[in-house]
Amino acid sequence: MIQGSCLCGAVAYEVELIPGKIYNCHCSWCRKAHGAAFATQALAKGDTLKILKGAAQLKEYTGGRGVRAFCGECGSRLMNYAPDKSQYLSVALSCVDTAIDAGPVAHANVESKASWHEPGMDIPSFQGIPDGALD
Numbered sequence: 001m002i003q004g005s006c007l008c009g010a011v012a013y014e015v016e017l018i019p020g021k022i023y024n025c026h027c028s029w030c031r032k033a034h035g036a037a038f039a040t041q042a043l044a045k046g047d048t049l050k051i052l053k054g055a056a057q058l059k060e061y062t063g064g065r066g067v068r069a070f071c072g073e074c075g076s077r078l079m080n081y082a083p084d085k086s087q088y089l090s091v092a093l094s095c096v097d098t099a100i101d102a103g104p105v106a107h108a109n110v111e112s113k114a115s116w117h118e119p120g121m122d123i124p125s126f127q128g129i130p131d132g133a134l135d
């Protein structure tokens with residue numbers, strides 16, 4: 001289990017990550033939602049998610065693709081999920097407080113990356129989602 005929280009501390013959660021499934025997502029939804037060139041998202045086992053505090057502050061935005069959950073107080077992006085969280089859930093690694101000894105394995109959705117940013121060459125880049133990412 002890892003724990004994560006938002007900037008203001010109102011919302012905290014714990015969840016079990018899926019090993020080896022950390023991606024830098026360059027899709028336009030992630031870029032806008034996070035206000036960044038890309039979002040580093042770690043896939044997690046949705047049925048292990050436990051909101052430790054701030055369930056009332058955890059807001060959902062459902063435009064674009066799937067559900068994006070964020071703190072309604074400070075705006076921190078915390079996680080994305082399918083309507084059925086057991087099907088898909090990823091957490092914004094930047095809001096994870098537990099030290100983890102793994103990093104992004106690939107860049108995803110680079111076809112919609114920012115024109116002003118070039119993904120690092122240290123890990124492979126994929127159009128769309130890498131094969132097997134969601135298995």
Ligand SMILES: [Zn+2]
Pocket residue numbers: 006007008009010011071072073074075076
């Ligand atoms: Zn907050």
Ligand SMILES: [Zn+2]
Pocket residue numbers: 025026027028029030031039109
């Ligand atoms: Zn994305």
